[in-house]
Amino acid sequence: MRPFAFARPSDADEAVRAVAGDPEAVFLAGGTNLVDHLRLGIARPALVVDVRTLTSREITGTGDGGLRIGAAVTNSELAADRRVREHYPVLAQALLSGASGQLRNMATSGGNPLQRTRCDYFQDVTAPCNKRTAGSGCSAVGGYTRYHAVLGTNAAPDASAPQTCIATHPSDMAVALAALDARVQLRGPDGDRQIEFTELHRLPGGDPSRDTVLQHGELITAIDLPALPPGTRSAYRKVRDRASYAFALVSVAAVLRVADGRVTDVRLALGGVAHKPWRATRAEEALRGQPAIEAGFRAAAEAELAGAQPQSGLDGGNAFKIPLAARTIVATLRWLTPEA
Known part of the structure; x- marks a missing residue:
């Protein structure tokens, strides 16, 4: 593991400035994905910025009858919330089908959708992987593919184009949020913005190393669920x-x-x-x-x-x-x- 500096800012704005100002800095919330990657040598940050207590740990109602989920709400807390179980069972079921109780107690609602692929080749630093090292190749193509993608794998619409990455996204929660038309609240070096959850993640294209459209230093602060019509x-x-x-x-x-x-x-x-x-x-x-x-x-x-x-x-x-x-x-x- 590469030695790194550790910072615990006093608020979210300070955390954003710290990460945005250092290209080798990362946020740490629950750590259920990042800590594994630190141990494996996949992630090698120079600075780790703790944001666990800097965003909300509350689930609150919104003006349109939906819910706002603070980024620090744990997966266990979210799955157990009565409003989620009653009005958004798809989300509660997705959360409870993922990981284990111990991990759900640590994983956060802001961090879970940002977890990286669990592809064996990505997690093996001895194997060529375009997601880790651009242009090195995708070891999964022609390798062990049981858990790999069948949709959206080409760098271009042409079916004969080279496949730069065939890894799949591992989050169950993210699949439910995509179906619910959730919105993501972000705070970054240029201020606050919101995006549709379906726009958060990228297909591999020519740059598989980028999983999302987030700018470096952007922090998820909350996720909004819209109200669902009666009978849904x-x-x-x-x-x-x-x-x-x-x-x-x-x-x-x-x-x-x-x-x-x-x-x-x-x-x-x-x-x-x-x-x-x-x-x-x-x-x-x-x-x-x-x-x-x-x-x-x-x-x-x-x-x-x-x-x-x-x-x-x-x-x-x-x-x-x-x-x-x-x-x-x-x-x-x-x-x-x-x-x-």
Whole structure:
């Protein structure tokens, strides 16, 4: 581990200035991802800035009937909140399906969506990895690909373009937030701003090292959840290799409203299939206004996955993810349909 300086500022503005002023500085909140990377030699900061107590640890109502989640709220606190369980079950279920109780007690709502991939090649400093060292190559391509991406992996729309990174984003919470149309409140060297959660993460493109659109020194201060219309139902379904403490092979966050047997609103996000939480906009477009029936759910899922690119690999590849994702979408929507 590289020796580093440690700072504990008195407020968020001071923390932002400290990180923004040093290109080798990082924020530390719960540390459930960063500390692992310090030990592995993946992260080698010169300065670590503790922000755990500098943002809110409260969940408060907003003027439009939604919720504002302080960035320091732990995953355990968020999952246990009565308002979240009642009005946003997709988020509570996603949180409880991730990690372990001990980690959820430490992980923060601002830090969880920013965790980096758990790709074995990224975490092995002896393996070439474009995410760690630009231009070194992606060891996962042609390697062990069971947990890797089938959507959004190309640097260009051309299917023959080189794949610079096929790692997947690991956060369950982030998939739920993408489906909920959450907004992220940020404080940075240029002041405060907010962005749509679906705009927070990047596809690898030509620079896989950048996971998000955040500027260096920008700090998440809160996440806002919009109010959901009456009659809206939501759920999170995660398919994994074992029942707990495992990352998603495929996951689905669904927010659905059905009236008179037709889909009046739907939001879908997928996990375990892309470099970022994947908002399934093609499936949503195919579903809106249509009968809420299994055949329609299946057609929408197939439309979303039509452009998927499975990976071949030493472990037989991950083509299984495409039908698995389709079946999981259908099963989740069927579960949420009132008539079912």
